[in-house]
Amino acid sequence: MAQAADDAGMPALADNISMWNESYDWSQQGDEWSDAWGGVAYQWWVTLFSRIQGFVPAGRILEIAPGYGRWTHFLRDLCDELVGVDIAETAVAHCRKRFAGDEHVSFHVNNGTSLAIATDRSIDLIFSFDSLVHAEHDILAGYLEEFARVLADDGVAFIHHSNMGSYEPGSYDPHNIHWRATTVSAELVERLARSVGLRCVSQETVAWGNEKLLNDCFSVITRAGSRWDRENDTAANIDFTRHEMATARRISALYPRARPALAFGAQERSETARSHTTALELAAGGDAATARSLLRDTVRGQFDPEALNDLAVLAHRCGDSDEAVALLQALICLHPEHTAAHENLAALREARPE
Known part of the structure; x- marks a missing residue:
């Protein structure tokens, strides 16, 4: 213009x-x-x-x-x-x-x-x-x-x-x-x-x-x-x-032109940073419970539970059962409704030697 x-x-x-x-x-x-x-x-x-x-x-x-x-x-x-x-x-x-x-x-x-x-x-x-x-x-x-x-x-x-x-x-x-x-x-x-x-x-x-x-x-x-x-x-x-x-x-x-819907997702990253800052301010003010809830909701919204579950399966296939268990435990903590994560964690614990 x-x-x-x-x-x-x-x-x-x-x-x-x-x-x-x-x-x-x-x-x-x-x-x-x-x-x-x-x-x-x-x-x-x-x-x-x-x-x-x-x-x-x-x-x-x-x-x-x-x-x-x-x-x-x-x-x-x-x-x-x-x-x-x-x-x-x-x-x-x-x-x-x-x-x-x-x-x-x-x-x-x-x-x-x-x-x-x-x-x-x-x-x-x-x-x-x-x-x-x-x-x-x-x-x-x-x-x-x-x-x-x-x-x-x-x-x-x-x-x-x-x-x-x-x-x-x-x-x-x-x-x-x-x-x-x-x-x-x-x-x-x-x-x-x-x-x-x-x-x-x-x-x-x-x-x-x-x-x-x-x-x-x-x-x-x-x-x-x-x-x-x-x-x-x-x-x-x-x-x-x-x-x-x-x-x-x-x-x-x-090379082909960019897809019209291509986006960075920078807005989401910026919102995550803002929520993180707010949570730390709440924690510093003594409201740890609200800070924890806010940050948990933020993390839940940013991570794909299917990707975490698949990453755990791949870690197990590569011989790193400790990482697989840790990933599944984190996934269940954030998404307790994720049935496959519960099943995979139970199978890993059953297969692991004491």
Whole structure:
């Protein structure tokens, strides 16, 4: 999705909203923008996940300009809650329908700079890709002020924005820069971040769709003093198109696309961690019985009893009867109704020498 005007042909914000709501052909749901990678999944795994993997799973993710949910499809499995904001009502309506079965996901229309839906210091990861590249200086400045308000103490933002402001006007063809904003650069974003108490901790400029101009930048931004805070680490990736994009496209020709239902289960892992923390807090407060019950229920829900039973059988076949007995005892403790586990444990005890 596009978010703002530029001086090289991108419409003003009001016209921009009208274009995405009324004029743009969404029949491919925005997936066509990943064709250079060979498809959405290849762009996600090769270009995106490899860069954000250290920040997920996250408690609460805020996605700016999800469009029709190209990245939401993956992000939803990496958090406890995901909030998407977009200027296009049609995009928000589509995402609400597409992800209606995900109770932890919600979408809202915003005005192109506001993150009013998010409360102060509540967001663990802000994500925006292939959208804010069209946003000019004033839009980025407004969003960074909001980042300073909504990011959690150790929150981080990963945003994809223009770097065309680092080039002198007239030194490039304004009609061949993929509608990138011309007043934004990596240096500008770093200055804007510092002005509101944030820090850029890495900035990778990339040659997007060409082999000469570093027209885009991926910036990682956090609070000054957060656990991610450090001196800005910068890199210039002039080979982005001819190597990274091309590699993904080659992979896409050799191997099948990801299954639509593929998920990490990171949400479940995060919920387990939260239950574990709560149980320890209860135990520290003297309520060991409630802590034990909570943790037992959590473990029961995470382990497949059939897998534990089969693992015990395999351990026995491999000659490790002690492990087999221990696994079956644990299984019966967690799932006392599991008949096969009782039968297998009885058979093992009968066969074991005294």
